[in-house]
Amino acid sequence: MSGRPTLERVAERAGVSRATVSRVVNGAETVDPVLREKVRRAVAELGYVPNRSARTLVTRRTDLIALVAAESEQRVFGDPFFTDIIRGVSQELAGADVQLVLMLAKSEQDYTRIERYLVPGHVDGALLISQHSGDALPGRLLDAGVPVVTGGRPPDGSRDVPHVDHDNVTGAELATRHLIATGRVRIGTITGPADMSAGVDRLTGFRRAAGDTVPADRIEPGEFTHASGVAATERLLERAPDVDGLFVASDLMALGCLTALRRAGRSVPDDVAVVGFDDIAAAAEAEPALTTVHQETFDQGRVMARMLLARIGRIPATDAGRFTEGASRVILPVRLVIRDSA
Amino acid sequence: MSGRPTLERVAERAGVSRATVSRVVNGAETVDPVLREKVRRAVAELGYVPNRSARTLVTRRTDLIALVAAESEQRVFGDPFFTDIIRGVSQELAGADVQLVLMLAKSEQDYTRIERYLVPGHVDGALLISQHSGDALPGRLLDAGVPVVTGGRPPDGSRDVPHVDHDNVTGAELATRHLIATGRVRIGTITGPADMSAGVDRLTGFRRAAGDTVPADRIEPGEFTHASGVAATERLLERAPDVDGLFVASDLMALGCLTALRRAGRSVPDDVAVVGFDDIAAAAEAEPALTTVHQETFDQGRVMARMLLARIGRIPATDAGRFTEGASRVILPVRLVIRDSA
DNA sequence: CCGTGCTGAGAGAGCGCTCTCCCGGCCGTT
DNA sequence: AACGGCCGGGAGAGCGCTCTCTCAGCACGG
Numbered sequence: 001m002s003g004r005p006t007l008e009r010v011a012e013r014a015g016v017s018r019a020t021v022s023r024v025v026n027g028a029e030t031v032d033p034v035l036r037e038k039v040r041r042a043v044a045e046l047g048y049v050p051n052r053s054a055r056t057l058v059t060r061r062t063d064l065i066a067l068v069a070a071e072s073e074q075r076v077f078g079d080p081f082f083t084d085i086i087r088g089v090s091q092e093l094a095g096a097d098v099q100l101v102l103m104l105a106k107s108e109q110d111y112t113r114i115e116r117y118l119v120p121g122h123v124d125g126a127l128l129i130s131q132h133s134g135d136a137l138p139g140r141l142l143d144a145g146v147p148v149v150t151g152g153r154p155p156d157g158s159r160d161v162p163h164v165d166h167d168n169v170t171g172a173e174l175a176t177r178h179l180i181a182t183g184r185v186r187i188g189t190i191t192g193p194a195d196m197s198a199g200v201d202r203l204t205g206f207r208r209a210a211g212d213t214v215p216a217d218r219i220e221p222g223e224f225t226h227a228s229g230v231a232a233t234e235r236l237l238e239r240a241p242d243v244d245g246l247f248v249a250s251d252l253m254a255l256g257c258l259t260a261l262r263r264a265g266r267s268v269p270d271d272v273a274v275v276g277f278d279d280i281a282a283a284a285e286a287e288p289a290l291t292t293v294h295q296e297t298f299d300q301g302r303v304m305a306r307m308l309l310a311r312i313g314r315i316p317a318t319d320a321g322r323f324t325e326g327a328s329r330v331i332l333p334v335r336l337v338i339r340d341s342a
Numbered sequence: 343m344s345g346r347p348t349l350e351r352v353a354e355r356a357g358v359s360r361a362t363v364s365r366v367v368n369g370a371e372t373v374d375p376v377l378r379e380k381v382r383r384a385v386a387e388l389g390y391v392p393n394r395s396a397r398t399l400v401t402r403r404t405d406l407i408a409l410v411a412a413e414s415e416q417r418v419f420g421d422p423f424f425t426d427i428i429r430g431v432s433q434e435l436a437g438a439d440v441q442l443v444l445m446l447a448k449s450e451q452d453y454t455r456i457e458r459y460l461v462p463g464h465v466d467g468a469l470l471i472s473q474h475s476g477d478a479l480p481g482r483l484l485d486a487g488v489p490v491v492t493g494g495r496p497p498d499g500s501r502d503v504p505h506v507d508h509d510n511v512t513g514a515e516l517a518t519r520h521l522i523a524t525g526r527v528r529i530g531t532i533t534g535p536a537d538m539s540a541g542v543d544r545l546t547g548f549r550r551a552a553g554d555t556v557p558a559d560r561i562e563p564g565e566f567t568h569a570s571g572v573a574a575t576e577r578l579l580e581r582a583p584d585v586d587g588l589f590v591a592s593d594l595m596a597l598g599c600l601t602a603l604r605r606a607g608r609s610v611p612d613d614v615a616v617v618g619f620d621d622i623a624a625a626a627e628a629e630p631a632l633t634t635v636h637q638e639t640f641d642q643g644r645v646m647a648r649m650l651l652a653r654i655g656r657i658p659a660t661d662a663g664r665f666t667e668g669a670s671r672v673i674l675p676v677r678l679v680i681r682d683s684a
Numbered sequence: 685c686c687g688t689g690c691t692g693a694g695a696g697a698g699c700g701c702t703c704t705c706c707c708g709g710c711c712g713t714t
Numbered sequence: 715a716a717c718g719g720c721c722g723g724g725a726g727a728g729c730g731c732t733c734t735c736t737c738a739g740c741a742c743g744g
């Protein structure tokens with residue numbers, strides 16, 4: 001570390017000034033090809049790599065982007081969702097030579113720490129996932145001028161933040177219509193949390209397809225986890241034993257639902273048809289294989305990253321495409337995947 | 343960002359020199375309490391937060407630690423393993439005010455990029471998970487003087503690197519002994535990849551318990567994934583249809599194994615007893631609930647982080663405990679969890 | 685009374701880079 | 715032939731921080 005070559009050393013070796021080396025390293029056009037070649041060689045010979053901090057100090061660019069996930073209640077983490085988003089984000093950032101700083105918030109205290117870290121320009125921008133209503137972070141970051149993109153529509157009532165979401169309403173509608181089209185008449189749903197937009201939107205879609213005639217005892221709240229899927233199904237079966245079709249707002253819950261139905265002696269899809277949402281890997285392996293709404297979580301991560309990169313001017317104009325300036329909202333399409341459970 | 347207060351401004355407001363403010367901010371003892379209080383107030387009033395790059399430039403400390411995962415073949419990612427490690431690492435780093443930089447390598451090219459990034463002091467240390475034999479990264483980092491801790495024993499033949507592993511040999515031995523103790527006589531195993539130490543060690547443990555009498559056609563290689571578990575079980579059943587007990591080297595594969603056995607019309611545990619390894623959340627939910635070897639992946643992440651922090655002098659001596667200097671190797675205990683599949 | 689030893693605080697020199705100036709040389713113009 | 719314009723390259727001023735060095739001030743002993 002002590003012996004690491006500096007710009008100065010490279011300049012010396014190449015017989016030019018520091019400024020010229022800097023120009024070459026940063027790809028400036030206005031350098032004589034002969035000098036450029038000399039510098040290139042000196043850089044290679046010395047194994048020169050620019051010192052990030054020194055550069056950041058003057059450019060005010062960190063080449064760092066934070067991915068913040070509210071991990072509270074382990075909700076995010078049981079979900080393959082998290083992993084896929086990270087993979088997508090990671091891939092896109094790698095291409096832009098930007099590093100990913102991962103920050104998990106388990107408590108209010110963590111949140112404060114994260115806020116203190118993000119605000120003063122330690123990162124060039126932030127990606128937020130798993131937002132809940134009442135979350136002040138996006139607003140604070142916006143106020144502080146930190147570029148932000150969230151995964152999923154911000155909860156109702158929060159400020160308008162650029163975001164990338166899946167078409168949850170349409171997905172839920174497709175799922176529910178499928179239940180109806182296959183002859184189910186006493187349809188119910190297990191919903192996601194009411195403080196997350198994915199929960200709200202999927203219920204909206206369900207209502208849009210099923211109409212307002214669905215009695216309240218066939219609507220049961222869950223928490224997007226496997227365990228909550230089991231519990232919600234049990235409660236629902238108790239109150240509405242004649243239910244013959246269920247739209248379950250996440251695959252993890254749907255898997256729990258299958259377990260609960262099996263224990264209750266109901267056969268799927270004969271007695272009760274089940275449709276999930278997310279199309280996680282385990283859905284296809286379930287017994288029976290789960291009919292579900294497919295979404296592209298990996299792509300969501302990629303688009304989030306691209307959108308943020310565009311906002312901070314890190315994507316060449318040609319590449320940025322529709323995300324360059326205007327777009328502050330991208331809704332990705334979903335599709336129904338019919339397997340055996342409905 | 344432009345208006346962010348600097349040390350200079352704080353000094354001015356507090357009526358002291360920059361050096362004194364720096365001392366207070368960094369918790370030096372040798373400052374007059376009166377001045378200290380003045381500085382504290384000025385810091386609070388201006389909302390001063392030190393500029394990380396400027397500090398890094400002189401201290402050569404980045405307060406950044408990289409977590410590198412070889413994501414190739416998506417093996418790492420299907421696994422809840424990854425998520426748990428991250429959670430553990432993240433928690434421990436948060437306490438030390440160190441940020442986590444996540445780097446996923448999908449290709450050789452990524453690997454080169456990562457190496458270029460890590461070597462020149464962009465991070466204070468690196469955590470490596472999912473190592474394969476032939477992986478040159480740990481050695482290169484060691485040579486470059488970058489502190490490294492790996493998750494899992496480095497593959498045979500690689501250089502000795504500080505690491506944190508679970509006791510895979512003992513775990514596999516326990517699992518296999520359980521099969522024997524419950525009366526299974528024609529025992530087989532589905533192994534992990536031969537280029538990963540977890541795969542090798544679990545096979546060693548199996549052999550240690552089962553003896554050398556196990557015929558080769560009851561040993562079938564898998565890749566730690568669900569799909570490979572299904573395939574390996576099918577191949578094994580074809581060659582050794584009379585098998586009555588299986589030690590499967592990962593839960594994901596064991597779940598696949600259950601699926602394959604069900605399809606083949608074998609009942610578990612009556613016809614074939616199955617023991618997995620990892621105790622992922624889904625193991626308890628499986629049908630039948632999976633008997634498996636429990637490991638503390640979350641703790642593994644924590645210990646890895648602590649070990650690295652100790653090596654770079656970021657853990658107070660009292661806390662560092664056994665990891666301070668000597669320990670370059672920690673083996674975490676595992677235990678057998680008996681459920682319904684064996 | 686002065687000299688010695690200490691403690692606490694300020695002055696100032698960088699850390700390695702970028703970027704704005706400015707200047708020298710070359711072209712084209714009048 | 716003289717001059718303006720332009721372009722490539724060098725000099726040098728920071729970016730915000732840390733840390734060594736130095737010195738002022740005080741208590742103490744001789």
